[in-house]
Every structure is written in C-alpha cells, then in structure tokens.
Amino acid sequence: MEYFTTAYSASKTNATIAIKQSKIDFGITPETDNSLPNPAELFLGSFSSCILKNVERFSILMHFDYISAEISVKATRLEKPARMDEINYVLKVHSKDNNLNIELLKKNIEKFGTIYNTVKLSCAINGTIEKISE
Structure with a gap:
C-alpha cells in the first residue's frame, strides 16, 4: 500500500x-x-485514528459489537533532540457484548496497527483499554 x-x-x-x-x-x-x-497534535491524532480504525476492524474479525469508542492520548516531548519520548493512551470501548475480549483487542492493536508500530520504533507507548458497559 x-x-x-x-x-x-x-x-x-x-x-x-x-x-x-x-x-x-x-x-x-x-x-x-x-x-x-499543531503538527505534534496532528501526529497524535493520526495515532488515535489508527487505534480507532483498528477497533472497528477487529470488531468484525473478533465478532463483537460496540456502540462507540473514544481515546485520550497524552505525550511527553523532549527538547534535545525535539521528539516524542512517551505516549500514554486510554481507550474506552462502549459495549454490552460479552464477546469483547479487551486483552486480545489490545494485543491485536499493538501487533497490526500501522501507525502504532511505526511510532513504537521511536518512543515508548503505554496504554489501557476499558470496556464501558452501559
């Protein structure tokens, strides 16, 4: 591609x-x-978009339904050289579906996300996924 x-x-x-x-x-x-x-926020937006796209993708492959998903991302920037040092995210998946396996979803996002895998080569990524049952 x-x-x-x-x-x-x-x-x-x-x-x-x-x-x-x-x-x-x-x-x-x-x-x-x-x-x-700014460009750094667009970069984090791309990272967020990658994860949300994969929630949709894996909802089909893992056979679970969800109502919505939201992600919050925070990054730490170093000055010399100017770069992202650490990215932390919290992904909330709103779902009542018992087929939603949070651990497997996280593993798949970390293994198959294009932007995720590109970013993890240059900085630390820490994330959690929460299932919100409504």
Missing part, C-alpha cells in the same frame, strides 16, 4: 493538509496555538 497527501502553507498564516476529499487546517504561527492543531 502507498499513501499520499499534500500540504500548503502561506507565510505568517496557517497551513492545510489535503487528504483525498478532506482538508485539515493546522497552525504554524504562535497566534494559532490555541485555535488550530
């Missing part, structure tokens, strides 16, 4: 990533720090 994106920025304003039929604005100036995602 191959992936393709394009991005554009204008000096002293904002930037945009174009992916398929979507556009994502992001900040490149101090003025947008509180209103637009």
